[in-house]
Amino acid sequence: MKTIRVALWIAAVIAAIASGFLVWSSQNQDVTQVTAVQIGGPFTLTDQNGRTVTERDFADKARLVFFGFTFCPDVCPTTLARIAGLVQQLGRDGDKLHVLLISVDPERDTPAALKDYVEAFDKRFLGLTGTTQQISAAAKVFRIHYEKVATANGDYTMDHTSGILMFSASGAFKGLMKIEDTDERSLASLRSLIAAP
């Protein structure tokens, strides 16, 4: 009887320690989660030439990432035209930057459609699409919201986060580029983005 009682006590102590550890580790995980919330990370998509690409393919340069779609009549072309104008003004430094349009409308945005679209703004721009799962995963990684919405003509449009995300060459998120800024300010922030580690 005595040995059983001792064994039970030992078991109880082990259980207490174990549950304490679980509580501690789960709290610890929360802390890590909060501090480590990050924008940007791994993704697998298809570029406008039909190649499978991941975030590692763009790790050699600073990058601007924008989510949009080719059927977008207002925000997307305005944003891309704006970026194209700025990149042209950067001159040679414009080559030190990847500009990525990631489609939120993979149903309609085939690689070929994206190629014609992004390259019309600047030959260096890249258009990425993928399966609906790949797009959804990429949107999560970049903290992008998007949603299909029916339009009056029986078609659909996409609501989407329209910010231009800036990343340094090492992949560090450097904030959003403000489309309404003056050329001078936008060019300064692009130059410091290119120079950042």
Place this chain on the structure above:
Amino acid sequence: MITRRWFCFASLGGPWLISSAYAHGEYGGPWTLGDLVVDGAWARVVPGGAKSGSIYLRIRNTGASEAKLIAAESSAAQSAMLHETKDTDGVASMRHLDDGLVVPEYGEVLFAPGGFHVMLVGVTKSTPGELLPLRLDFGAGRFIDIEVPIFPLTSSAPDGDYNSSAGADSEAGGQSLHKH
């Protein structure tokens, strides 16, 4: 909370004023119908791979009673719709103006990127320098036929100053209500 924080920075603050360049002479207009004057009309060329585009313009009402734009149509597109881009916590969405758009007495309405626009679907004309025919329908048989010049793709800043807003006053939602 942290995940949402940067969305706040994304607020784009209503229509992005492309340029005030109504004085440049390259924009379409003015066209007049009674007290209504349409000017500053332009469209960006529809990039390859896309089928949708937008027309931007300004409608001024010099009269003492309000007017209402109820619809638009173009023979160079499958459909034309009156839309407004809205920005909510950094998420851009497009709203169809089901009830049309009021042009207040002695006021004006500005269609500009990031705000009101006439969305064209299935555009058949898209070469810079070409003119897009557009009919603006103000109801009761009142309409203005205009021809909108198509600008090059990167022409969001024809005067090189994207943020210039002189002369093209605008308030939230793209509607400017200037009483003279």
